[in-house]
Amino acid sequence: MGDTIDIHGGGADLEFPHHTNEIAQSEAKTGQTFANYWMHNGFVNIDNVKMSKSLGNFITVHDALKTLDGQVLRFFFATQHYRKPINFTEKAVRDAETNLKYMKNTYEQPFTGTVDAQELQAFKDKFVAAMDEDFNAANGITVVFEMAKWINSGNYDASVKQALADMLEVFGIVFVEEVLDVEIEALIQNAKKRVPIVTLPRRTKSVTNWLLKELSSLTPRME
Numbered sequence: 001m002g003d004t005i006d007i008h009g010g011g012a013d014l015e016f017p018h019h020t021n022e023i024a025q026s027e028a029k030t031g032q033t034f035a036n037y038w039m040h041n042g043f044v045n046i047d048n049v050k051m052s053k054s055l056g057n058f059i060t061v062h063d064a065l066k067t068l069d070g071q072v073l074r075f076f077f078a079t080q081h082y083r084k085p086i087n088f089t090e091k092a093v094r095d096a097e098t099n100l101k102y103m104k105n106t107y108e109q110p111f112t113g114t115v116d117a118q119e120l121q122a123f124k125d126k127f128v129a130a131m132d133e134d135f136n137a138a139n140g141i142t143v144v145f146e147m148a149k150w151i152n153s154g155n156y157d158a159s160v161k162q163a164l165a166d167m168l169e170v171f172g173i174v175f176v177e178e179v180l181d182v183e184i185e186a187l188i189q190n191a192k193k194r195v196p197i198v199t200l201p202r203r204t205k206s207v208t209n210w211l212l213k214e215l216s217s218l219t220p221r222m223e
Contacts, residue, residue: 008035012083015040039135042085051088059088068093071173075100078137078171099145100173106148107164107175112156120160123147127167137171144168 003026010019019038026034043050046057064073076096080086123143130139144167151160168174 003030003032005035007037007039009039009041012040012042039082041082042080045085045087047089048087069097072097072100074172075103078141078173081134081136081138083134103144103148103168103173104175106151107161107168109151109156111158111161112154115155115157115160117159119150119155120163123150124163131170140167140170 008019008022015038019040023034045051046059049055049057051057051059061073072093073096076088076093077086079096123146127140127143127147130136130143133139144164147164147167151164165175
C-alpha cells in the first residue's frame with residue numbers, strides 16, 4: 001500500500017488508542033504521513049440500544065435485506081452523517097420507505113416545461129458543497145428534498161430529471177421506469193397501422209401456397 005494510505009476507516013471506538021498507535025508506529029518508521037483522511041463511523045443502535053452480539057440484537061445487512069428493499073436501506077443510511085450514531089428502528093425504516101416513494105413519484109412525473117437553468121445549477125452546487133463537507137450525506141439528502149419540492153412546484157424537464165438521478169445515484173438509489181399499460185397499448189396500435197393485417201382463409205388446399213402468395217404481395221419487386 002505504500003508509506004501513506006489515502007483513506008483509513010474504522011469504528012469510532014478505534015480512534016483512540018488503536019489508530020493513534022498506528023500513526024505513531026508507522027510515521028516513526030517511515031517519516032511519512034500515515035493516512036491522508038480518517039473516516040470513523042458511528043455506532044449502529046437498535047431501538048436506542050447499541051447493536052452487539054452479546055446483547056443478541058445484532059443484525060447484518062444480509063439479514064436486513066431479507067425483509068427490506070435494498071434501496072430503502074440505502075436511503076435510510078443516507079439520512080445520517082456517517083460519523084454519527086445511527087438508530088435503526090422500525091419507524092425510521094418505514095419513514096425512509098415513505099420518503100423514497102415520494103422521491104420516486106417526483107422523479108417519474110411528466111415534464112412541466114421551461115426551467116430556470118440558474119436555479120437548477122444552484123441546487124447542484126449546494127449538493128456538491130454538502131457532500132464535500134466530510135461526505136455529509138445527511139445535508140446532501142436535505143438538498144435533494146429541497147430540489148424535489150422545487151420540482152413539484154412546476155420546475156421539471158429532462159435536465160432536471162438527469163440532475164436528480166445523478167444526485168440519488170451517489171447514494172445508490174436508481175429508479176427504473178416502468179412502461180405503463182397505456183404506453184404498451186399505444187405501441188400496439190401504432191404497430192397495427194404499419195403492419196398489414198392478413199386473414200387466413202378458412203378453406204385452402206395448400207397453406208404453403210397461400211402464404212407464399214401473401215408474402216410475394218408484400219415484397220417489393222426488383223426491376
